[in-house]
Amino acid sequence: MWKSVRQYRQDPAWYGYRKWESADWYRQFGRPAYPFGAQRNYTRHVLQGQVRGYEATLFHLAAVCRASQHGTYYYSVAVLTLLGHLPDTAVTLGRLVYSLNTDPLPPRAGPPVYLPPRRKPRMIMCSVDHAFAKSVVTERVVRMTAEAKMGWRLHENQMIGWIHDYKPFDRVVGLAETMADIVGEFPADVWS
Structure with missing residues (x-):
């Protein structure tokens, strides 16, 4: 892990590195929502650069949901800046978020649904x-998400993706590249 951090810090393609960020920094990602904790969040190793033409921010996240050691969940997170704003939408493996005790999106989104049942x-x-979700959350997108063992969420002009630990x-x-592939699956008319 530390070799990886050192390697990317020294790579000129990745132009921004910070060891941690303040609590206010998370507001830009629409928290509380997946994968952020309801109580506190801590980041380590924030890295900025580009992935497949998208501005990308990568970091390690500790999401604190309860005041105990077992209430902290660890994720690796990638954020891509998209070409425009899209409706808030989330698709994730259930086991990545069951214990977060966080609503996936604002209350107007309604309850989460399983894709497909069983x-x-x-x-x-x-x-x-729901019309937007039906057009972008295709079987191929669900399969890509499941194969990558990830979750992703759209917030304004950002796609936030995460994997366990x-x-x-x-x-x-690699997570950010999979996210770019998923965005590539979106129909062209969702951007208008």
Whole structure:
């Protein structure tokens, strides 16, 4: 892990590195919502650069949900800045978020639904715009998400993706590349 951090810090393609961020920094990601904790969040190793033409921010997140050691969940997170704003939508493996005790999206999104029922692994989807979700959350997108063992969420002009535990940055860059592939699956008319 530390070799990975050092390698990417020294790579000129990744132009921004910070060891941690303040609590206010999370507001830009629409928290509280997946994958952020309801009580506190801590970041380590924030890295900025580009992935497949998108501005990307990568970091390690400790999401605190309860005041106990077992109430902290660890994720590797990638954030892509998209070309425009899209409706708040989330698609994730269920086991990545069951213990967070966090609503996936604002209350107007309604309750999360399973994609499809009895699917293995269990996938959860939630959106504030059901017509939009139906057009972008295709079977291929769900399969790509499940195969990558990840969750992703749209917030304004950002796509936030996460995987379990602190991973070396080459794995987090791989997460960002999968997210770019998922965005590539979106129909062209969602941007208008």
